[in-house]
Amino acid sequence: MSVLVYTENWDGKFKNSSYELVSYANKVAEMTGGSVTALSIGNVGDDELSTLGNYGASTVLSAGDAGSFDNQVYTGIISAAAEKSGAKVIILSDNNAGKALAPRLSVRLKAGLASGVTSVPEAISPLLVNKKVFSGKAFAKVKVLSDTAILTLAQNSYEIVETGGNASVEAFDSGVDSSTGKTIVKDVQKQTGKILLSDAEVVVSGGRGMKSGDNWQTLEELADVLGAAMACSRPVSDEGWRSHDEHTGQTGKIIAPNLYLAFGISGAIQHLAGVSSSKYIVAVNTDKDAPIFEAADYGIVGDALQVLPEFINEIKAAKAQ
């Protein structure tokens, strides 16, 4: 049974998250005894497309430019690719695009959807897989009742595995007219020069203990030194100290970096739900009984503003070695 994976690109380039997705698809294909077909939509060069072979894709279907992201148009292209490849498992990322596409595909293909999965399936026929529920406070084992299954993979939940393989790249004509899209994009603002929260391996985050939006400079300096993305707790974005894009927690972004550094965050249960999948958590807070220390691996009881300068110095010293 073959596996189809939709690999998004950003200005013609794949990201580590794309390779994570193909690595995951490759593992699923080992279980199904089939091969991995990757689908790319947009202008991506053949050299870039063929890099997907190194993570387990045997075929790359290149659908070419389909205009701006319209989920009806893109769903049409992906379902045409699913038909062509005979895929019984279709894998997308659990990011904004995946969340827009996977449910539509599910209905169109009458294929059960398990979203935000965190590990490879336990079984293939019928498909059993674990996913996060209650915003990371628990896991659920989901059984897909249809022949075809659609999975969206929670970001940063699978290791990238290089296989050294090669993929054949084929131009793919889906037959979908991309001008039929009903959404008209008028303006695009891309985040530039900033590490995206969802991609970051290290995240520096501040809470109410930072006392004022004006005190963020030191956090930004620390993020610079570490090559980290910035995050914040909900009160901080509610106060307008930082943009809601940075709000991390149950109703904000749910992240799973290698290292999460929490300064002046007490760790309300909703905040912890958004960050508890981080591999390591460091917390600095004045209250030794703050719940953040129950989720943290390393902690310092102290005022974030006083600890930060020394923290930055020590990180700089360690990095300089």
Next chain:
Amino acid sequence: MNVLVCISNVPDTTTKVRFSGDNTSFDSNGVQWIINPWDELALTRAMELKEDTSNPIAKVTVITVGAAAAEPTLRKALAIGADDAIRVDAETGDAFYVASQIAEVVKNGDFGIILNGIESSDYNGSAVGGMLSELLDLPSVSAVSSMNFANGEVLINRDIDGGREELSISTPFICIVQKGIAKEPRIAAMRGIMMARKKPLQVESAVDVASLTETLEFALPTPKEPCKMFEADNIKELVNLLQNEAKVI
């Protein structure tokens, strides 16, 4: 036009999650139920837009799919300002089942915009809005962080992975919202709570649809090792561990 806001009835976000003895179902003992936080923001934005009389919104309806126990949550939505409510009487199935129920109501109704939260805080499926769009063959926009009317169109900002897009769309469509769509959820005033009791709450019977997935069991994450504490004058050691033991910097 009429606006429909889809509401999921979820455990309060401060709930300590527990499961029944054999881990096959959520233990709702002592749990407070609330409007799913993203749905609450969607409802708040719908009310804001309706109150500005230059916008073409005649009525805001809320809908949920669930048993009678979900009605207090619908009453809360009415207290916040929705004009009327619909409950599709069902023991809920999976997202496909729920979306199919709502699709049936929409087909028999007259709604220009259908609002959904991007996910529910219990099953985190992010699926009902998108499935509804496909079932109804309507355009949809996901991850929406602002929505306004302008010159007969609806202007929308949505988050993309790595930025933001401004786009326009014509009704009818499905709008799947995230944080930012309203500054903060509206809290019902006493007058709203009193009025909510008299507002219409219609109960529809469910249509027969088979779920595409089934949840077999739940598990809690394995507890973490206790946090290793450092004195504020020993940051060097902490950084040393991050670099050489955890190897994350």
